[in-house]
Amino acid sequence: MAAFLGIVAFFWPFLVAPGKFGSNYAPPLIFGVLLVIVLSVVISEIAEGGINSKALAMLGVLSAVNAAVRPLGAGTAGIETVFFILVLAGRVFGPGFGFTLGCTSLFASALITGGVGPWMPYQMFGCAFVGMLAGSLPRATGRREVALLATYGSLSGYLFGFLLNLSFWPFSLDPNSSIAYLPGLPFTEQFQRYLAFDLATSLGWDTGRAVTNFICICLAGPAVLTVFRRAARKARFQAAIRFAPRGTMEEVPDTSPTGPGAAASRTT
Numbered sequence: 039m040a041a042f043l044g045i046v047a048f049f050w051p052f053l054v055a056p057g058k059f060g061s062n063y064a065p066p067l068i069f070g071v072l073l074v075i076v077l078s079v080v081i082s083e084i085a086e087g088g089i090n091s092k093a094l095a096m097l098g099v100l101s102a103v104n105a106a107v108r109p110l111g112a113g114t115a116g117i118e119t120v121f122f123i124l125v126l127a128g129r130v131f132g133p134g135f136g137f138t139l140g141c142t143s144l145f146a147s148a149l150i151t152g153g154v155g156p157w158m159p160y161q162m163f164g165c166a167f168v169g170m171l172a173g174s175l176p177r178a179t180g181r182r183e184v185a186l187l188a189t190y191g192s193l194s195g196y197l198f199g200f201l202l203n204l205s206f207w208p209f210s211l212d213p214n215s216s217i218a219y220l221p222g223l224p225f226t227e228q229f230q231r232y233l234a235f236d237l238a239t240s241l242g243w244d245t246g247r248a249v250t251n252f253i254c255i256c257l258a259g260p261a262v263l264t265v266f267r268r269a270a271r272k273a274r275f276q277a278a279i280r281f282a283p284r285g286t287m288e289e290v291p292d293t294s295p296t297g298p299g300a301a302a303s304r305t306t
Contacts, residue, residue, distance in 0.1 A: 104123050
């Protein structure tokens, strides 16, 4: 539900009638409400056992790692080092984990680097969608999986830029411009204007982000996937405990060297 509302809030220039929702404060206000919803979902999942202590610890560790890795790129020429971990973690731990990791890692990074501002909720949900979609990719193994993730990482670089430009496009240009947001236009014409704006303003930055994601996933993807999957196996719940009537016996094969093929009895 939070992801659906986030999509609606991103694409409000194409969905809402002009004059009803066009102020500068309305989009950040909606994202503030969405953050409360996401926090409520996480708290309720913790209370009901949907997110256990091990998954919560993994979420905290990866959020800290992402927050520490992000300043290495600093967005210079579109180079972003935060997305490849999101893609790989979403692939291993699932779309829900990837969505939450995108929100928490960008929030932690903004607090560390002083990047708190009206753009922060947009960045959080943009990364959340990147992690969520990574967890929804089709199954693959070996080199095919790495190639799939690298290709998706490249596309996610363009997807992130496409979404983030929606946060300021309606307010950043002169209405007389041919690529500016103009309330009242049909959806197709409005969307063509936005595509022209996106290509003209951020294609170079998005390409740098896409290339960075592709290289990082190709180089570090196999090793990081192995580490994440090993951690996922180690963090599994214990096997369910089953009770049987007292005194029942079952025969189990004895595989010890001293008695090959022998049968030993045990009480369950």
